[in-house]
Amino acid sequence: MEDIDRSGFExxxxxxxxxxxxxxxxxxxxxFAVYEIRREDGRIVYYGDPLTRPERVMRELWSDFHxxxxxxxxxxxxxxxxxxxxPTSVGIDGIPWTNVLLLLATxxxxxxxxxxWWYPSLDPFANPIETVHAWPFSLAILGxxxxxxxxxxxxxxxxxxxxxxxxxxxxxxxxxxMGAVIKMKGRMPDRKALFDIGVAGPxxxxxxxxxxxxxxxxxxxxxxxxxxLQHPDAIRIELGYPPLLELIAAGFDQPLYRNDPATGxxxxxxxxxxxxxxxxxxxxxxxxxxxxxxxRAMVGEFQETIAALVPGALFALAGYLYxxxxxxxxxxxxxxxWGLLTTLFASMGAATPVRDERxxxxxxxxxxxxxxxxxxxxxxxxxxxIE
Numbered sequence: 001m002e003d004i005d006r007s008g009f010e011x012x013x014x015x016x017x018x019x020x021x022x023x024x025x026x027x028x029x030x031x032f033a034v035y036e037i038r039r040e041d042g043r044i045v046y047y048g049d050p051l052t053r054p055e056r057v058m059r060e061l062w063s064d065f066h067x068x069x070x071x072x073x074x075x076x077x078x079x080x081x082x083x084x085x086x087p088t089s090v091g092i093d094g095i096p097w098t099n100v101l102l103l104l105a106t107x108x109x110x111x112x113x114x115x116x117w118w119y120p121s122l123d124p125f126a127n128p129i130e131t132v133h134a135w136p137f138s139l140a141i142l143g144x145x146x147x148x149x150x151x152x153x154x155x156x157x158x159x160x161x162x163x164x165x166x167x168x169x170x171x172x173x174x175x176x177x178m179g180a181v182i183k184m185k186g187r188m189p190d191r192k193a194l195f196d197i198g199v200a201g202p203x204x205x206x207x208x209x210x211x212x213x214x215x216x217x218x219x220x221x222x223x224x225x226x227x228x229l230q231h232p233d234a235i236r237i238e239l240g241y242p243p244l245l246e247l248i249a250a251g252f253d254q255p256l257y258r259n260d261p262a263t264g265x266x267x268x269x270x271x272x273x274x275x276x277x278x279x280x281x282x283x284x285x286x287x288x289x290x291x292x293x294x295x296r297a298m299v300g301e302f303q304e305t306i307a308a309l310v311p312g313a314l315f316a317l318a319g320y321l322y323x324x325x326x327x328x329x330x331x332x333x334x335x336x337x338w339g340l341l342t343t344l345f346a347s348m349g350a351a352t353p354v355r356d357e358r359x360x361x362x363x364x365x366x367x368x369x370x371x372x373x374x375x376x377x378x379x380x381x382x383x384x385x386i387e
Contacts, residue, residue, distance in 0.1 A: 058074055140268045144275030148180070187352075202282055
């Protein structure tokens with residue numbers, strides 16, 4: 001840590017960035033009276049007193065710091081107000097090995113699960129090399145998830161918000177993954193940035209999902225030996241089809257093989273199904289989910305009221321399906337789980353932009369359209385396992 005002369009702010013810096021890289025001191029002191037400046041591990045730390053409400057200090061100064069490559073935050077240390085300016089970077093520094101390794105692991109897990117569950121002619125246990133033949137399923141899954149997250153990433157770069165590349169999560173579930181996420185640092189500049197970054201993922205993912213759906217519907221179906229269906233240990237998986245998938249299939253006059261247990265859609269369609277289900281889940285308007293960000297940008301703090309109602313709606317859906325539709329607990333558990341998750345997300349709250357002005361009408365309309373697409377991806381019973 002190095003003290004910097006308050007009278008002239010001219011102490012030399014041997015490494016890192018100096019106060020001269022930040023906003024002019026006169027601009028800072030228009031709302032924050034500075035009495036000491038320090039450089040701490042590459043950050044510039046201003047000690048002083050707010051000349052107005054603390055939240056207004058940040059609204060006034062955040063953009064000035066952001067334009068000079070800093071993320072600023074007003075804190076208190078031992079009773080003193082401290083304005084901390086931390087350098088930000090929206091680029092990629094070196095090879096993101098963690099992202100690469102997780103992607104490779106997810107490729108392996110989706111290939112294995114694809115060969116195990118969705119390609120009846122393959123046996124990954126008897127012949128592990130056969131798993132490579134499940135590459136269309138793996139590519140479909142990684143494609144729809146990757147495009148979704150890259151939509152967030154590209155729009156984050158556009159608004160100069162620091163974000164990581166996607167982290168894929170390899171788990172041997174029915175689809176071989178728990179999805180993908182990006183990590184975001186710093187604060188949202190305004191509602192426009194919050195909206196654009198939030199909406200870019202679902203819309204980009206939907207474009208990829210529709211393309212994958214059309215391709216998959218035109219690929220040959222998979223068939224199962226009828227003798228296997230009679231085996232006492234046989235397990236049959238039935239997927240619920242969302243309205244969007246039904247509409248695309250009807251538009252291209254392609255069958256979905258609903259009533260034929262020995263024939264199923266091509267596994268690439270399963271990848272498209274994943275894209276639609278992920279789109280719906282992400283558009284749930286709670287907390288840090290995409291829907292939470294979009295709704296927060298559209299309606300402001302009223303989003304918290306809506307988010308508080310979401311867990312109850314999901315629990316009610318699970319109860320209705322269990323008690324009135326006689327579905328098993330295993331079938332409705334997905335909504336119980338998401339009821340618990342959205343309770344956690346709602347308690348954490350959505351991102352709060354620095355400048356909280358109203359959103360323009362064009363984005364409001366786009367937000368409503370996006371939520372409409374989300375409803376087209378909803379299915380009451382996503383997965384049913386029949387033993």
